Amino acid sequence: MAASLTVNRSQATTETRWVRYALTGLALAFITLFLIVPLIAVFAEALRQGWGLFLAAFTDPDALSAIRLTLITAAIAVPLNLVFGVAAAWTISRFQFRGRSVLTTLIDLPFAVSPVVAGLIYVLLFGAQGWFGPWLAEHDIKIIFAIPGIVLATVFVTFPFIARELIPLMEAQGSDEEQAALVLGASGWQTFWRVTLPNIKWGLLYGVILANARAMGEFGAVSVVSGHIRGMTNTIPLHVEILYNEYNFVGAFACASLLALLALVTLAVKSFIEWRSEKLAEEDRRHATEE
Amino acid sequence: MSIDIRNISKRFGNFVALDNINLDIASGELLALLGPSGCGKTTLLRIIAGLETADAGQILFHGEDTTDKHVSERQVGFVFQHYALFRHMTVFENVAFGLRVRPKETRPSETEIKRKVHELLELVQLDWLADRHPAQLSGGQRQRIALARALAVEPKVLLLDEPFGALDTKVRKELRRWLRRLHDEVHLTSIFVTHDQEEALEVADRVVVLNKGHIEQVGTPEEVYDTPASPFVYQFLGDVNLFHSRVHAGWAEVGKGRIAAPEAPDAPAVIYVRPHEIDLSRVASGDALHGEISHIRILGATIRLEVDVEGHDGVEVELSRERYQDGGWQVGETVFLTPRTVQVYSNPQ
Numbered sequence: 001m002a003a004s005l006t007v008n009r010s011q012a013t014t015e016t017r018w019v020r021y022a023l024t025g026l027a028l029a030f031i032t033l034f035l036i037v038p039l040i041a042v043f044a045e046a047l048r049q050g051w052g053l054f055l056a057a058f059t060d061p062d063a064l065s066a067i068r069l070t071l072i073t074a075a076i077a078v079p080l081n082l083v084f085g086v087a088a089a090w091t092i093s094r095f096q097f098r099g100r101s102v103l104t105t106l107i108d109l110p111f112a113v114s115p116v117v118a119g120l121i122y123v124l125l126f127g128a129q130g131w132f133g134p135w136l137a138e139h140d141i142k143i144i145f146a147i148p149g150i151v152l153a154t155v156f157v158t159f160p161f162i163a164r165e166l167i168p169l170m171e172a173q174g175s176d177e178e179q180a181a182l183v184l185g186a187s188g189w190q191t192f193w194r195v196t197l198p199n200i201k202w203g204l205l206y207g208v209i210l211a212n213a214r215a216m217g218e219f220g221a222v223s224v225v226s227g228h229i230r231g232m233t234n235t236i237p238l239h240v241e242i243l244y245n246e247y248n249f250v251g252a253f254a255c256a257s258l259l260a261l262l263a264l265v266t267l268a269v270k271s272f273i274e275w276r277s278e279k280l281a282e283e284d285r286r287h288a289t290e291e
Numbered sequence: 292m293s294i295d296i297r298n299i300s301k302r303f304g305n306f307v308a309l310d311n312i313n314l315d316i317a318s319g320e321l322l323a324l325l326g327p328s329g330c331g332k333t334t335l336l337r338i339i340a341g342l343e344t345a346d347a348g349q350i351l352f353h354g355e356d357t358t359d360k361h362v363s364e365r366q367v368g369f370v371f372q373h374y375a376l377f378r379h380m381t382v383f384e385n386v387a388f389g390l391r392v393r394p395k396e397t398r399p400s401e402t403e404i405k406r407k408v409h410e411l412l413e414l415v416q417l418d419w420l421a422d423r424h425p426a427q428l429s430g431g432q433r434q435r436i437a438l439a440r441a442l443a444v445e446p447k448v449l450l451l452d453e454p455f456g457a458l459d460t461k462v463r464k465e466l467r468r469w470l471r472r473l474h475d476e477v478h479l480t481s482i483f484v485t486h487d488q489e490e491a492l493e494v495a496d497r498v499v500v501l502n503k504g505h506i507e508q509v510g511t512p513e514e515v516y517d518t519p520a521s522p523f524v525y526q527f528l529g530d531v532n533l534f535h536s537r538v539h540a541g542w543a544e545v546g547k548g549r550i551a552a553p554e555a556p557d558a559p560a561v562i563y564v565r566p567h568e569i570d571l572s573r574v575a576s577g578d579a580l581h582g583e584i585s586h587i588r589i590l591g592a593t594i595r596l597e598v599d600v601e602g603h604d605g606v607e608v609e610l611s612r613e614r615y616q617d618g619g620w621q622v623g624e625t626v627f628l629t630p631r632t633v634q635v636y637s638n639p640q
Contacts, residue, residue, distance in 0.1 A: 176373060180371060180376075180377070180437075182362045183340060183365075184392065185389055186389075187392070190392045194388070
């Protein structure tokens with residue numbers, strides 16, 4: 001009886017069969033054309049002339065340098081944004097203050113602004129003709145066309161990922177548990193390490209993965225500040241562009257496949273985290289209903 | 292430990308949450324802060340705990356000013372309405388938390404912590420749940436764990452913010468009796484906030500009735516129920532009928548009848564009568580109010596009749612089931628009402 005009722009209800013609220021198939025088919029065709037075909041093409045092009053040349057692309061000193069720089073940039077930008085993201089999310093979700101909504105909006109700025117503009121901002125500030133340019137030149141500090149500029153630009157574009165992930169999570173969880181910890185005699189640090197952090201760890205990891213993917217893949221902002229000096233200031237995306245412009249398709253696609261692989265790993269880890277946190281929540285629910 | 296509340300005031304923007312509150316709480320007392328939502332009761336509790344700071348005034352613990360003491364140093368136990376258990380920790384770890392975060396010099400050994408936690412879990416009769424996570428417990432179990440966690444740090448004061456507010460009626464009744472027994476065992480100065488008058492009257496040694504940021508009355512449950520200090524207290528502590536009239540020579544006329552108000556001055560007055568303190572009759576006596584039964588509602592053990600009196604429609608009269616059946620009352624009948632006890636407040640605003 002109950003089963004037939006639910007069947008009736010779901011039929012009552014759903015579309016006819018051919019509408020469902022048409023919509024599903026359209027979505028699948030779209031995904032195939034725009035996502036799956038290009039992804040296959042990247043690996044196909046990279047491997048077109050065999051494994052030998054594919055692997056040779058990575059032993060090239062310029063490619064190695066690009067990979068190293070990309071890793072260094074991510075290794076600096078991601079931890080910086082980790083600290084900033086947690087601090088910002090904490091501030092916004094735990095305190096009521098004037099300018100709170102302005103701060104929330106400002107955090108989104110890097111998403112709203114074109115990455116090229118983000119790069120230009122730093123050139124205007126730290127470039128030879130920029131505001132701080134003469135002072136930096138005097139003290140022999142290089143920011144633009146050097147690693148610090150690349151790191152700065154990357155920090156800028158990956159700024160929102162972790163904070164955006166944490167703010168809604170922390171607002172939903174509320175501060176009751178933290179207050180409880182304080183009343184029980186815990187210090188601010190103890191409360192953070194023992195109560196706050198364990199509660200946000202999955203959301204935090206999720207934000208870190210997304211920020212990392214963007215940090216390694218960023219092109220526009222980094223392109224403006226890097227100066228494209230081979231073996232010095234090229235990251236993987238910039239290296240791909242240079243190889244492509246030189247008609248070195250195998251090399252370009254080989255390096256591109258590295259980034260594509262990174263994307264696939266990111267998605268896999270992301271799905272794993274989602275699956276895991278859903279499973280944990282479900283287990284809790286099941287236990288609760290057994291009572 | 293005794294608590295003295297001196298001239299406490301608190302505003303949120305333009306809203307006055309607490310207006311110059313003064314209150315002395317004796318050591319070992321179980322006190323209820325009772326009032327409607329928005330009356331400031333939770334704010335007062337949070338100020339005592341140190342989770343909120345007062346704009347003015349002092350809180351003294353055992354005669355000692357706590358104004359500059361951080362929450363974590365006040366040695367209070369706080370039980371939140373929504374339990375606030377640490378969701379990623381087991382029940383055992385929740386209760387052990389307050390002991391584990393102590394500085395090394397005062398932190399008990401692991402075996403001592405184990406002994407203490409199991410002792411507390413036995414006290415709240417949930418020792419068998421030690422390895423569960425909070426999400427796997429029922430609401431009543433969670434609140435008892437929250438209480439065990441608060442008691443683990445051996446607080447000098449126990450503060451409970453609507454501790455049973457999120458539970459269903461049956462569990463609530465069980466738990467408040469249990470809380471009363473627990474208090475009789477451990478004799479800890481305790482303050483609990485509630486908007487449920489029945490809960491306050493049943494559990495507390497003394498009840499503080501709050502309204503719009505100030506104290507309306509402080510007294511034992513009998514005192515506040517039998518001799519309410521203001522119309523607000525009278526109305527808040529139970530169902531009530533209001534008769535607007537004018538007292539003249541010790542009598543207030545209501546429709547064709549009148550109500551005795553021997554001590555009231557000659558002035559406009561509001562007369563309060565509780566629904567279960569009205570006698571019903573088919574025979575007109577000298578002063579009885581005339582009315583007609585308009586509705587009969589059967590609420591389990593009690594029956595509520597609504598009687599339309601001239602000028603006052605829908606006067607509620609509560610009868611026990613037996614008295615209702617003996618009387619055989621019907622809708623549409625003419626009846627005569629005699630209040631047994633009344634409270635007269637002169638010159639209402």
